[in-house]
Amino acid sequence: MEVFAVEGLPEVRPGDDVAELVAERADLRDGDVVCVASTIVSKAAGRQANLDDYAPGEQARRIADTIGAVTDEEKDPRFAQAVVEESEEILVEAPFILAVTRFGHITVNAGIDRSNVPDADLLLLPEDPADCAERIRTGIRERTGADVAVVVTDTSGRPFRLGQRGVALGWAGVPAARDWRGERDREGRELGATVQAVVDELAAAANLVTGEGDGGTPVAVVRGFEFGDHAGSDDLYRDPETDVVRDALSEWSHVRD
Structure with a gap:
């Protein structure tokens, strides 16, 4: 092989x-x-987003505050809101967000990526x-x-x-x-x-x-x-x-x- x-x-x-x-x-x-990275599948499908696209709700603000208290690192509540919206369920809220995606995958931050995204803040999973x-x-x-x-x-x-x-x-x-x-x-x-x-x-x-x-x-x-x-x-x-x-x-x- x-x-x-x-x-x-x-x-x-x-x-x-x-x-x-x-x-x-x-x-x-x-x-x-043929193994294809989800990053290019998402980019082709226009699954980019910006932090300003998200208005944090009560759950997102609580998650951001809790992570900040536990880790002493500030968490943007807009990012937490993006994770909430991409998730079927939040399993762990701190010290990181462990989420179930809408297609069943369990991963940190619902798989949202912030690297190699030239035209936006975030790249969402397909x-x-x-x-x-x-x-x-x-x-x-x-x-x-x-x-x-x-x-x-x-x-x-x-x-x-x-x-x-x-x-x-x-x-x-x-x-x-x-x-x-x-x-x-x-x-x-x-x-x-x-x-x-x-x-x-x-x-x-x-x-x-x-x-x-x-x-x-x-x-x-x-x-x-x-x-x-x-x-x-x-x-x-x-x-x-x-x-x-x-x-x-x-x-x-x-x-x-």
């Missing part, structure tokens, strides 16, 4: 066609997995990353004839570990996970719990070559990945009713209040 960045992509602007930009610069083949992945996949097939999979990626922190890694926000043409349950190990023991989140692993592999900061390479191609003869699933986000970590966060927030 090999992973390589797509070179020569321009600064993406609202209205740009991501599929066309990639198809013009990559010699794609059937079975390739509204529907799965739909974006499908449209990019269709666009690439129409332009190149190649039957590829597409994963829309972002970077995210990890519970219980330092550092960030690539994760999948939306995907098309490949299942989110491959299910090893019911298969057997080399000793003949039946596997009962192993479900491998392959789209996250593909996103993390892509992030090794796309990098961070000023790299300017927001698209990577994974070539030679084989899903194999396994059951597949598109379940990636835990059901809130059975998510014990979310329950623990809720209880902790209640105790703090």
